[in-house]
Amino acid sequence: MPASSTRQASSRPSASATTTCCPPPTRRQHVRFSDLSGRRVVVWGFGREGASVTEHLRDLGVDVGVAEPDRVQGPHPDLAYGEEGRTRLLAADVVVKSPGVPVVHPLHRELVAAGTPVTSLTDLWLNDNAERVVAVTGTKGKSTTASLLHHLLAAAGLRSSLRGNIGTSVLAETDPPAEVVVMELSSYQAQSLTRSPRVVAVTSLFPEHLTWHGSLEAYFHDKLNAVAHGPEVVVVPAEAPEVVRRVRERVSPGTEVLLTDADGVHVDEAGDVVWPDGTRVAAPDLPLPGRHHAANIAVALRLAGLFDIAPTTLAAALRTFAPLPHRMEPVPSGDERRWIDDSLATAPEAVVASLASLPGERISVVVGGEDRGLDFSPLLSHLRSHPELVVLLVGPAGARISAEAPDLGAHLFDSFGEAVTWAGSAANPARVVLLSPGAPSYDEFADYTERSAAFRAAALAADGR
Template identity: 25%
Template sequence: MNTNQNNRSGNPQSAMAGQGRVVILGAGESGVGAAKLAQAKGFDVFVSDFGIIADKYKSALEKLNVPFESAQHTEALILNATEVIKSPGIPSTAPIVKKLVAQGTPVISEIEFAKRYTTAKTICITGSNGKSTTSLLTYHILKNAGLNVGLAGNIGHSFAAQVAEENYDYYVLEISSFMLDDMFEFKADIAVLLNITPDHLDRYDYKMENYVASKMRIVQNQTADDVFIYCADDEESIKAVAAFQPVAKTFPFSITRKIEPGAYLEAQTITILLEPNKELTMSILSDLALQGKHNIYNSMASGIVAKVLELRNETIRESMGNFKNIEHRLEHVAKISGIDFINDSKATNVNSTWYALESMTADVVLIMGGVDKGNDYNMLKDLVKSKVKAIVCLGKDNKRIHDAFEDDVEIIVNTFSADEATQIAFHLAKRGDAVLLSPACASFDLFKSYEDRGNQFKAAVREL
């Protein structure tokens, strides 16, 4: 425990504690950012992390002179909070959270807290898949258009830290269902729902309706002056929109039918038309840097946001054309002996892997596996049958992958390191094939994170 915590009464910030005591659970990016903002606003701040705090965050808290503890939760220092800001990674079932809720202490997200202290317009993007790509693309378009814009949420630097230190007019926020669960008064000026497919069901009592309700919190508190954008081809989204009846101006997008106002695909051209005679058209072959069916959806969503903000068509097209996708999302690593190696380690659920396979034009050796979150692999079966020649399992327990695909591919091999998986996949592939790391599972059995998994895969490819 940081010794600062033991002499809190001597902390100069305590003199400014007229607003109460804020306790922050979790000392990662969002927690440290929340501490920075809470301290700036005159709260008595304490940070508690049940895990080991990373050195860079420990240093940041020490620099702020914010008291903290690592590898424990001291109830006497937490249960006396006026309000608690909880990391999205901590489930509501955690014992300390249950005690706080039982005694009536408000438990909120960093996003909820930060929004109180900014008048910036928020563009909030959620969905089971495509959030990061769409958030980055939207940010890229707005920045290129000269808007004073920040990027935060589940990506980039903490929203709260940016509110404390910057003065942006707009924020593009990637919002996970875990963040939405702890948002109450927060309002998105522009809300985007990309899709809803089974993910993280272990946090939702394995009930899809609970997960859907969480995602639809993206529209809570919106008014008729706000905007809601959603995919009209996504079955769960259509049902959710019908059930929750958003009151905001609604703009759907589709690649299967013409939608006006909204966005649609026709003859390899995206048309975005929100108002009469103000349309934007883009060729999916020549105007979009991002290829693949899933990226048409992502581009439509970003394009609608840009048109809502009345950006120039030329700026939108130029930005769509020069955007570079994020690391670990269908990232081309190398071509070795005529075999393409593709890193899609960010695919931590089945639907992400479906999108990855759907975009493949070559025969695939698929590296998959890890921590199974209650996955239903049935949706992959047709694509595996038609495109996958072998599966290389990368995880401690691969039984469910074997059970799901033993009738669909001839070869399924177990491996327990990125090096081993990459070498075996290389030997199973031939010139013209692709080796695709798209795990459909979380990474925490063998790796620190999906980034660590992707980086180890890339390093192994370069050693071939």
């Protein structure tokens, strides 16, 4: 695990320092897998994670039941549905909650008020494995940062395993066991923690998942619960001062906060990634364009540096990293335009960052989808300051943008298909077509991959006529 790092946090919070809306609750007790023997354990939810933890607990000899109180009936005869599910949960000694169950659920609040321990697979596993875990959380950038860190560690010869919200269960142990587990940690997972990973990185914070958490401040509070239970080191991008401030308010006493500044690897004014010893990767050679991606890359490199890996080794490994799909990903097209799939940019701030990564280009950007009621002000401000952008609006979110900002002169379409067909026609004066929606896809599509597939099909069909 990491050697001692070099920069101490410049300030420490008082014991009462938290976000204003969310006073700290009574400290929850740690629960380990070994604590569950002989207790009435109920798993709440039987999706992918619920099924996984249920199987694991039964393999450990734990007598575990499963409840789905929000479903009247279902296909599994041994599950308790509806009122029976509610009764089973209220009678439990320990509840293992699936990530899909929001903390604002009335039954969750009832269980917490009754003093029933409510834990999760992530928390159970971390209570036994935190010492070998580096977790990456944040509103955006966590998947890329975690994947890059795993790539860097593996390239340096460490046995690294990538798990968590990125799609692989924490229970998926390698043989031999991983020396380092790189975990992508969602806000849903972070909320439940009573033990922090040994090392945590926070990439960004802006509004997301507000319905699940209840409010913006509750979202920030739940997300930063990841750093509140004794990590040794937390890494934060120096270019995000508000994130730095909030992290320093929440970290445990004794936690070291490291920034991607001149004391370590950082992003310089030209957008290059630079180490203090002079090792450098120029901006055009980075695997993803834009300063926001460079900042995430610097976070991953700062984390990898904790393992005493030489900057030259890290720079060489960085050049071989293949970016994840749907993140500023160029896609084949039938015309002479550049088509870029940034379908996972589902927050307004992410769209601004993506647009800023393409300076000097005439861009048409497809924006919109399901409307979650987020504040589009940061995006609208950027669009107003760049009137050369060709804005294509779709879905309920696009309709709201059109109503709130008629001065943009944006094109509002009845469907996503109509928008991308127009983008590939001679009517579009732009040379770049960017899908950076700032909203989820559920208004028209099953998920973001289906929306991306529709975008790619339109790119191939485009002929500029």
